[in-house]
Amino acid sequence: MIEFQNVYKNYRVAGLDIPALQPTNLRIEPGQIFGLIGHSGAGKSTLLRLINRLEPCSGGRILVDGIEVTALDAAGLLGFRRQVGMIFQHFNLLASKTVADNVALPLKLAGELSGKQIQQRVSELLERVGLSEHAQRYPAQLSGGQKQRVGIARALATKPKILLCDEATSALDPQTTVQVLQLLAEINRELNLTIVLITHEMDVIRRVCDRVAVMDAGAIVEQGPVTEVFLHPQHPTTKGFVQDAEQIDESEQRDDFAHVPGRILRLTFQGQATYAPLLGRVARETGVDYSILAGRIDHIKDTPYGQLTLALTGGDFAAALARFDAGDVHVEVLR
Ligand code: ADP
Numbered sequence: 001m002i003e004f005q006n007v008y009k010n011y012r013v014a015g016l017d018i019p020a021l022q023p024t025n026l027r028i029e030p031g032q033i034f035g036l037i038g039h040s041g042a043g044k045s046t047l048l049r050l051i052n053r054l055e056p057c058s059g060g061r062i063l064v065d066g067i068e069v070t071a072l073d074a075a076g077l078l079g080f081r082r083q084v085g086m087i088f089q090h091f092n093l094l095a096s097k098t099v100a101d102n103v104a105l106p107l108k109l110a111g112e113l114s115g116k117q118i119q120q121r122v123s124e125l126l127e128r129v130g131l132s133e134h135a136q137r138y139p140a141q142l143s144g145g146q147k148q149r150v151g152i153a154r155a156l157a158t159k160p161k162i163l164l165c166d167e168a169t170s171a172l173d174p175q176t177t178v179q180v181l182q183l184l185a186e187i188n189r190e191l192n193l194t195i196v197l198i199t200h201e202m203d204v205i206r207r208v209c210d211r212v213a214v215m216d217a218g219a220i221v222e223q224g225p226v227t228e229v230f231l232h233p234q235h236p237t238t239k240g241f242v243q244d245a246e247q248i249d250e251s252e253q254r255d256d257f258a259h260v261p262g263r264i265l266r267l268t269f270q271g272q273a274t275y276a277p278l279l280g281r282v283a284r285e286t287g288v289d290y291s292i293l294a295g296r297i298d299h300i301k302d303t304p305y306g307q308l309t310l311a312l313t314g315g316d317f318a319a320a321l322a323r324f325d326a327g328d329v330h331v332e333v334l335r
Helices: 044-051 074-081 099-110 115-128 144-156 174-191 202-208 226-231 236-245 250-254 271-275 278-286 317-326
Strands: 002-013 016-028 033-038 059-064 084-088 162-166 194-199 211-216 219-225 263-270 289-300 303-313 329-333
Touching: 002 044, 016 044, 016 059, 016 219, 033 044, 033 174, 033 202, 044 059, 044 162, 044 194, 084 144, 099 115, 099 144, 115 144, 144 162, 144 174, 162 174, 174 194, 174 202, 194 202, 202 226, 202 236, 202 289, 211 226, 211 236, 219 226, 219 236, 226 236, 226 263, 226 289, 226 303, 263 271, 263 317, 271 303, 278 289, 278 317, 317 329
Parallel strands: 033 194, 033 211, 084 162, 162 194
Antiparallel strands: 002 016, 002 059, 211 219, 263 303, 263 329, 289 303
16 A cells, blocks of 8 residues: 655755665565654655655655656646545644534535535534534544544544554543544544554554554564564664563563573463463473563453463473473573
8 A cells, every 4th residue: 555665865064964774675565554663753644645745755755556656747646635534642633613614624615515515524524433422512622532533533534545643642631642543443443444654652553554664764664463473572762662562671681590590491472372271281291390580461452471481300301391392482591
């Protein structure tokens, strides 16, 4: 749906070219929720804004659904932008217009529907985002979560194929964040909409994204399916984000369990393996005893996963290791 071919972006500041995006190749498949994560200044907004050409790129080619965005003229760009909705951290609603009028605005600008058709479409959209009762309110009378729902309804008004989300939940409290992410996931499923979202929180990626790219200093340093990147991060930046999301504090990182006897393993399992009664079976069959030193069982989008740090004593350690390895489990020997 979206392809970057050697795309780069410099900003010209006081006569100097400041690089914001290094030459980048990227593919985002249709119907995917694709997350871009990085610290402030990593180049996420720049990359996102290149997709709908809110920023022109300095070089390379961008293809969206077969259209070469980088080659469009002004009229072509106007039509193309109707296929790409966008929502923002601070919602960008017009304070002087009601909820219904905010959602109607892109339809009025497009000029393709009659007043009655616009009314009909707006009421469908408001129903979809759960705001029918608030149609005649003004943005100032809404909560943050409700404002973002208006933003989503407005972004969907022209039936886009792609939705770009620029830190869409960063101004919301954790509970509202979860609700807005759920709404995005539902819309993605129902409309087969491709969603690209940028965030600095791994938890947002974990909850809704299928794939993730990690950005650092204007470059994508790691990317893959979220389960893979989250459970087996490679780049130091990715590892930092995962640790933040897992709320692993420094003492836990530093503690190498020096006072615990035996061998130490970390097991990572996902999907059906999460429910397999593996520990007891391996203990019985190999005679090892185990104690659980640290552990976490949660979900990455719809996939259950677990990560357990174990101390093993007694029995046949090599046989236990082989049995864990043969199951659907990723094993790391920590000591
Ligand atoms: P992020 O979204 O990850 O915080 P940005 O894409 O906003 O990162 O910024 C990437 C880099 O480009 C930063 O160094 C930032 O200062 C710079 N930058 C962003 N927008 C502009 C601009 N309009 N003019 C000049 N420099 C900019």
